[in-house]
Amino acid sequence: MSGFLALVRRDLALSLRIGGGASFALVFFLMIVTLTPFAIGPDLNLLSRIAPAILWIGAVLATLIGLDRLFQADAEDGTLDLLKAGRLPLEGVVLAKCLAHWLTTGLPLALAAPLFGLLLAMEPAGMAAAALSLLVGTPALTFIGAVGAALTAGIRRGGVLIAIMALPLMIPVLIFGVAACNAAVGGTIPFATPLAILGALTLIFAVIGVIGSAAGLRQVD
Amino acid sequence: MRVSGGEGCCLRQSRMISTLPDPCILTARDLACRRNERSLFTGLSFAVSGGSGLALTGPNGVGKTSLLRVLAGLLRAEAGTVSIAPALPDLDLPQRSVFVSSRDPLKGALTVRELLAGWQAIVFAGEGGSVDGALQAFDLAALAGVPCAYLSSGQRRRVSLARLKLSSSANRPVWLLDEPTNALDAAARSRLAAVVGDHLAAGGMVVAATHDPLGWPDLAALDLGAHVAGRQAKAALA
Known part of the structure; x- marks a missing residue:
């Protein structure tokens, strides 16, 4: 357990000091959100109606930033060999690195979502729903x-490959994330239903992602 | 064709001082390795007993690094087995050795002390090595607060080797060193020799791939060039 926390701490320190992960993803998210009103024009009703979709697409794309280096940096410099020789199972290594990535990418996106919602003329209820759905769905x-x-x-240069492989699998998360935001500001379904499905998706992908990534890393030699 | 390369290294049993409870032995049996459709070596068998070492030599590309990775449990051999006796419960092959590859797994943004403390907590947890001891053994105390990005290649190599002192010889009796003396100056080489000497005296084992004469005691030589798979095939055809 201490090895797990030490790995999370190390990855957090690396990503905060190099500045590659956290700040870039947030700035990229801001860019997507600010570009949209320019593209759509001054129609506030339209903007507030599509705001959840913009926030979620922005979050999906921003998450991809830094993902290509998640394991590649360690594979290149030999740290992966060292991690394989440790007592922490590879699944634990993956979980620690995913947690560190989420803390520097997904969490800041979720926390910044209400602020960015202002730019998209969202209602207060919609902003809260967007933040909550991103908090539950970005993992x-x-x-x-x-x-x-x-x-x-x-x-x-595996970054493009990651996008091609991962984006289709992210569609269900996107659907229920946006559905949760829309349910909060009106519509026929209660907010809790899509949010619960979003939580279930996170739990399912946590299992698949950890086991699948560890199996993938075992093939890297 | 079966070639045994390690008669010499079995001769010397562990010396008087032994901190390891039982005499250890590393055994490789009929190893064959293939990389990218190219067969590197076949029928390789040897044994290294506690307190002795093995120097792997041979021309570039002959498979020295691949053999070390097979011994470290990081690369699957095409055939054959590697075992380290006595076996310990719930420790697999990768957890029984320290593999220092020719790449230095340093993170530029971390200081030397942070890096070693990270390795100690993540990889060598509970093995009893101390970061200060590791810094001292390779004369790194003055560099402890320096970010790894500012180190010279010899200093990087010393930091890389410092992990040897973070491990416990009981858990990891085998040290696998790939070109350990690359970029090291004379002082660092003698420090490494002292660290390796202590490990051997405690009943540990060392397998080092090298092009330079290492000058370490109790080191048998294994020329991998003699085990090249292609050469054997050609000999059979002729």
């Missing part, structure tokens, strides 16, 4: 991406 995005990152760890 699933990280776990899905981790499988792609593990499979491309030994390949240079």
Whole structure:
């Protein structure tokens, strides 16, 4: 357990010091959100109606940033060999690295969502729902991406491959994330229903992602 | 064709001082390895007993690093087995050795002390090595607060080797070193020799791939060039 926490701490320190993960993803998210009103024009009703979709697409794309280096950096410099020789099972290694990635990518996105919702003329209830749905749903995005990152760890320029592999699998998360946001501001289904499905998706992908990534990393030699 | 390369290294049993409870032995039996459709070596058998070492030599590309990775449990051999006796419960092959590859797994943004403390907590948890001891053994105390990005290649190599002192010889009696003296100056080489000497004296084992004469005691030589699969096939055809 201490090895797990030490690995989370190490990855957090690395990503905060190098500045690659956390800040880039957030700025990229902001860019997507600010570009949309320029593209759509000054129709506030339309903007607030599609705001959840924009926030979620932004979150999905921003999550992909930094994913290509999730395991590749360690595979390149030999740290992966060292991790394989440790007492922490590879599944634990994957979980620790996913947790660190989510803490520097998904969590800041969820926390910034209400602020960015302002730019999209969202209602207060919609902003809260967007933040909550991103909080519940972004871990699933990280776990899905981790499988792609593990499979491309030994390949240079695997980033595009990760996007091609991971994006289709992210569609269910996107659907229920946006549905939860829409349910909060009206519609016929209660907010809790899509949110519960989103939580279930996160749990399912946590299992698949951890086991799948560990299996992928075992093939890297 | 079966070739045995390690008669010499079995001769010397562990010396007087032994901190390991039982004499250890690393055995490789009929190893064959294939990389990218190319067969590297076949029918390789040897044994290294506690307190002795093995120097792997041979031309570039002959499979020295691959053999070390097979011994470390990181690369699956095409055939054959590797075992380290006595077996310990719930420790597999990768957890029984320290493999220092020719790549230095350093993170530029972390200081030397942070990096070693990370290895100790993540990889060598509960094995009893201390970060200060590791820093001292390779004369790194003055560099402890320096980010790894600012180190020279010799200093990086020393940091890389410092993990040897974080491990416990009881858990990891086998040290697998790939070109350990690359980029090291004379002082660092003698420090490494002292660390390896202590390990051997405690009943540990060392397998080192090298092109330079290492000058370590109790080191038998294994020329991998003699086990090249292609050469044997050609000999059979002729």
